[in-house]
Amino acid sequence: MTVAPAPRSPRVSCTEMTELVLPQHSNVLGGAFGGTILAWMDICGAIAAQRHCGTVAVTAAMDDVQFRAPIRVGDVVVLSARVNAAFRSSLEVEVQVQVEERASGHRRRCVDAFMTFVSVDAAGAPAAVPGLLAETADDERRVREAQARRDHRLASR
Numbered sequence: 038m039t040v041a042p043a044p045r046s047p048r049v050s051c052t053e054m055t056e057l058v059l060p061q062h063s064n065v066l067g068g069a070f071g072g073t074i075l076a077w078m079d080i081c082g083a084i085a086a087q088r089h090c091g092t093v094a095v096t097a098a099m100d101d102v103q104f105r106a107p108i109r110v111g112d113v114v115v116l117s118a119r120v121n122a123a124f125r126s127s128l129e130v131e132v133q134v135q136v137e138e139r140a141s142g143h144r145r146r147c148v149d150a151f152m153t154f155v156s157v158d159a160a161g162a163p164a165a166v167p168g169l170l171a172e173t174a175d176d177e178r179r180v181r182e183a184q185a186r187r188d189h190r191l192a193s194r
């Protein structure tokens with residue numbers, strides 16, 4: 038594996054995406070189809086991962102997916118992704134989905150997940166990722182918690 042580039046702040050790779058839930062995104066009850074939401078989460082998380090790595094990053098795992106509140110047709114959905122921790126060739130990205138109320142702009146948390154992406158080189162082999170520069174106490178807490186989740190994730194593979 039090649040030597041990783043210099044560490045990067047999680048703020049460099051933070052990603053936000055906004056989508057409008059249309060009829061073609063609905064389930065039989067008129068809510069958003071979960072698979073569509075997961076696809077949007079995958080894209081948002083992958084963009085954050087690739088901004089951090091500077092390479093293509095493939096999805097290796099998606100865990101702790103929680104659908105906390107329904108999302109309806111017509112809702113404006115805001116997805117946000119941030120890198121919690123970088124390991125050797127993989128990184129953990131936290132993705133959150135909120136619904137934004139039109140009148141107030143208030144955002145309601147609806148779905149969240151922890152995703153693992155692996156940086157790959159041109160041949161598709163895992164490539165070293167830049168470390169994560171933890172600049173705040175919150176950054177450090179996220180790294181510790183991500184490490185614990187990684188240990189659990191890899192042990193249960």
Ligand SMILES: CC(C)(COP(=O)(O)OP(=O)(O)OC[C@H]1O[C@@H](n2cnc3c(N)ncnc32)[C@H](O)[C@@H]1OP(=O)(O)O)[C@@H](O)C(=O)NCCC(=O)NCCS
Binds near residue numbers: 095096124125190191
């Ligand atoms: C992810 C993938 C590149 C890993 O390749 P591999 O040959 O298994 O590589 P390794 O065993 O050396 O693991 C590479 C890294 O991936 C991590 N990894 C592999 N499988 C994982 C899993 N299920 N969950 C979390 N991390 C995983 C390893 O922990 C390692 O991380 P590290 O370098 O930071 O320690 C490979 O399994 C793959 O291509 N999977 C399909 C990815 C894909 O197509 N995604 C699109 C959605 S279907």
